[in-house]
Amino acid sequence: MEKLRELVKLARGEFDGQLGKITLALESSFAAYEFYTAVSKAKGILELSLDLRWDCTKNDLDALQGALKKSMVPIIRLNLGDYGTNLGQTNISKLMPTSARYKALSRVMELSSLRVIHMVLPKDFLMLSDFHPRRLPHLQKLSFELVPGSIGRKELELLAEALKTNSTHATLDLSNNLNGDKGAVLMAEALKINSSLATLNLQGNSIGDHEATALAEALKTNSNLINLNLQGNTIGDNGATALAAALKTNSALTTLDLQQNGIHMIGLFESPLTNWWFYGEPIGLSSAKALANVLRTNSTMISLNLHQHEIGGTGTQPLAEMLRTNLTLTTLELRENSIGDIGAKALAEALKVNSTLSILNLALNSIGDVGAKALADALYINSHLSALDLGFNLIGDTGAQALSAAVRTNSTLTQLELCCNKITLGGVKALREALKTNTTLTSLGLMYNEIIDDSSHKLFELNDASWSYNVPLPIAFSDGCF
Known part of the structure; x- marks a missing residue:
């Protein structure tokens, strides 16, 4: 194992002994x-996780297969994107080496010890008539990614035809790769x-x-696709309306990512999705009301992300009313919406x-002390x-003390983020007292408040008997909001 550590270090790779994970770029056959x-x-x-940065041969891949067989490594992430052969600009004699390399890769995928395989491939492999990798029973996940920007129309046509008959691909990443709008139609x-x-990434196309x-x-008609990423495209209301109509009959798709498009309408919320990211064009008050009305009786959505949508305190109220009756939503993301104390009280x-x-x-x-106190009152009951997450707000000692009192008795909250507020030593003392009796909180964020320094840390170091079975100090002063 020491020899392996040395080699990884010399190659400027990463070796995580606790996780048993190695990330490394190999530059030559000799190094490999x-x-x-x-x-x-x-x-x-x-x-x-290996990046093979030379035009490796069949023998190189056979050597990899032999090492994996002996070591019984269960997870392999292989980047073969630097292969130099371009079959579209070369003679047919170059086809055999690529085909031979693919066959060698097939032998790697057949190793019974492997459970997860992810490969970044050059477009050359799409030109092979025998490029039909199979997800064998021993594999839990087999996924392929194509080098961004490398695929032309001919390769896309071949890939589309292969997908029509292939019965094993589970994940395909074509982000920044369709080379024009016609590629999406082919897909x-x-x-x-x-x-x-099951998963298709068409981001940035x-x-x-x-x-x-x-x-x-x-x-x-498709009943297998579960995740579809359309982030960073130019889809507008008409495209979103068409997707919404399709999802009323499609019962398989659970996650649709439409962040950073040009969508303004609310109709898509009526679809049976379980995870919804709507980031980009603000939905505003009227759409917030329409969304809340839909979600009152929605029985599928479990995650809703409305980051930065100008909802405001008034727009939060219909969403809060929805939460009274909704029985499925488990995650609600309302960052950067100017909801203030009014919205916090409604929630x-x-x-x-x-x-x-x-x-x-x-x-x-x-959110200030008034909103924090209202949320604290809810924690007594919820x-x-x-x-x-209450980070980056206007909460002072009064709000922190109210939350501290609630934390004393609350037995379900495990993460409380209060970074970047206006809490001083008085609020920190109250939180420390609360942690003497609370046995469930595992993460408390207090970075970048009014007085968070060595003296504040020492408050938590005191009385180790009551602190040790609760929250370790490094976690208590987490350095970021979740």
């Missing part, structure tokens, strides 16, 4: 052979027939309303009766909330 030899003799390696046609793809509509048509009243919400993020919302 030396590394593979060391790996084959090591025990306890659980994950290898949509493939999705109508494909029966295995200039997909507009026309292409989104084509994908929507595919979703009407606090809802928390007194809500029985499902587990994570609530209210960072960057101009027995389901486990994480509350």
Whole structure:
């Protein structure tokens, strides 16, 4: 194992002994052979993340296969994106080496000790008629990623055709890779027939309303896709409307990422998604009301992200009313919405009766002591909330003391973030006293308040008997909001 550590260090890689994980870039056959030899003799390696930065041969891949077989590594992440062969600009004699390398890769995938495989491939592999990797029974996950920007129209056509007949691909990442809008249409046609793809990433591909509509048509018949990432495209209201209509009949898709598009409408919220990120164009007050009305009886959505949507205190009120009756939502992200004390008080009243919400993020919302006290009152009653983020607000000692009193008796909250507020030594003392009796809080964020210095830390170091079984000091002063 020491030899392996030395090699990783010399190559400027990362070796995490606790996790059994190695991340490394190999520059040549010689360096790879030396590394593979060391790996084959090591025990306890659980994950290898390798970047092969030379035009490696079949023999190089066979050497990797031999090392993996001996070491029994269960997780391999392999970047082969630097292969130099370009089959579209070379003669047919270059085809055989690439085909041979693919066959060598197939032997790697067949190793029964492997459980997870992720590969970054060059477009050359798409040109092979025998490129049909199978997810064998011993594999829990097999995923492929193509080098960004490397795929042309011909390769896309081949990939789309392969997806129509392939029954084993589970994850495909084509972010920044479709090379024009027609690529999305090709993928949509493939999705109508494909029966295995569970995750498709089409982020950053200039997909507009026309292409989104084509994908929507595919979703009407596809019953296998679970996750679809369309972030960073140019989809507008028409495309979103088409997707919403498709999702009313599609019962498989649970996560649709439409962040950073040009969508203003609310119709998509009526779809049966379980995870919803809506980041970009503010939905505002009217849409917040419409959304709340939909979610009153929604029975599928479990996560809602409304970060930075100009909802305000008034817009928060209908969402709070929704929380009184919604029985499925477990995560609500309301960062940076200027909800203030009015919005915090409305949410606090809802928390007194809500029985499902587990994570609530209210960072960057101009919440002061009044709002903090209202939320504290809710914590006396609520027995389901486990994480509350109040970082980057205006909470002072009065609010901190109210929260401290609630923490004394609350037995479900495990994370409380109060970084970047106006808490001074008085608030810190109150929190320290609360932690003498609280046995469930595992993370308390207090960084960047009015007086958080060595003297504050010492307050928590005192009375170790009551502190030791609660929160370790490094965690108590966490350095970021969740």
